[in-house]
Amino acid sequence: MTTIRHHLTDDLIMGYSAGTLPEAVNLIIASHVSLCDDCRAAVEAHDALGGAVLDTTKAETLDDGCLDATLAMIRAMNAPAPRDIKVPQDPVAPAPLLDYIGGSLDAVKWRPVGMGVKQAILKTSPDATARLLYIPAGTAMPDHGHRGLELTLVLQGAFQDDEGYFARGDIEIADADLQHTPVADISQDCICLAVTDAPLRLKGLARLAQPFLNI
Amino acid sequence: MFGATEPLDTRDATPIAAPAINGHVRGDDRDKAKPVSAGTADDSGPDWAAVLIRIRDHRDEASFVALFRHFAPRVKAFLMRSGADAAQAEECVQDVMATVWQKAAQFDPARASAATWIFTIARNRRIDALRKQKRPEPEDLPWGPEAEPDQEDRLGLQQETEHLEEALASLPAKQRELIEKAYFGDLTHSEIAEATGLPLGTIKSRIRLALQRLRHAMDRK
């Protein structure tokens, strides 16, 4: 495993554990955690706090039939689920992402957005937008800002911007104020998963010629 | 993050003296009448991880009933405080507890307490039922729960969870409510961002210790 230098923040970890984030944000967090043992431990530690909240909460009385209904359910169940382990199946896309791209990067329907850059928008709930980006090696992006939070996880290759150098597994967390100019590393084409929490606004086909991130 | 690169406020890192209270501070007393000798690590209540392991390994219905009596009323409360009405919560409780039975093979006592594991199932059910969203989960580590988990990992983890409950109970009421609200899904992301910036006393140091323990358990494999 490569050394990951750029991690999730406490609030994202807690939000993921509490289950209050949009689906697209959960997706990028689950993808980072798949590659990062530090953040995995942090998520599980926050889950433990959720367990403590559950265990110490004031119990509600159940309806009389609740236990019997549940027992009927488990007796009607087929053999218990064996452990199904989501093991890494793709050298680039972590398992949670594969569910959103039809099981393989080869299945991604890329659309060109200019300068050799391609993107594919993934289907998630509309409260945040997830897209895959394909940036040819050495390509410089134009300055771009964004309305809300922007998260970028590197899956292949690397990019550099004012905030630092981001390689596979690294996640950049940029708020609305940050203007940055990412440049893909020359060594390899760069593939990223990017999530913005402002909803996507499509303004016609002319939009496709605009800088791809500035949506 | 709690990574080594960022300083974490450790002023509160002194472990609190474990108060001599009986585990389930605000729980009901029904638990004590339960006919299950779960085998206890100390006197703070049944060892629910052991109960879950009996369900996992022996499909033991009596153990399931005991687990249900303790956790199902709490899961219902969790769902209702998350915005479900009583009927909806009751239905979800059945799903959650049936999932516990069905997926018991995935319970790893070196990584989570019973309460933690059931919390994650209830949370995912809530996201599914109340928000109609999928919940992307991380890739599994390439190993699974071991047949014979390391006793030290297992007990350490269970104790850590108890300490976390004690730390939560000893927080000032306002802070405790803030954390409860976060986990009941009652805080927006920006409110959570504000909350995680607060000095939350022993909670932060407890989470950090849990994190170190998990990190250690992961490294060992």
Ligand SMILES: [Zn+2]
């Ligand atoms: Zn990380």
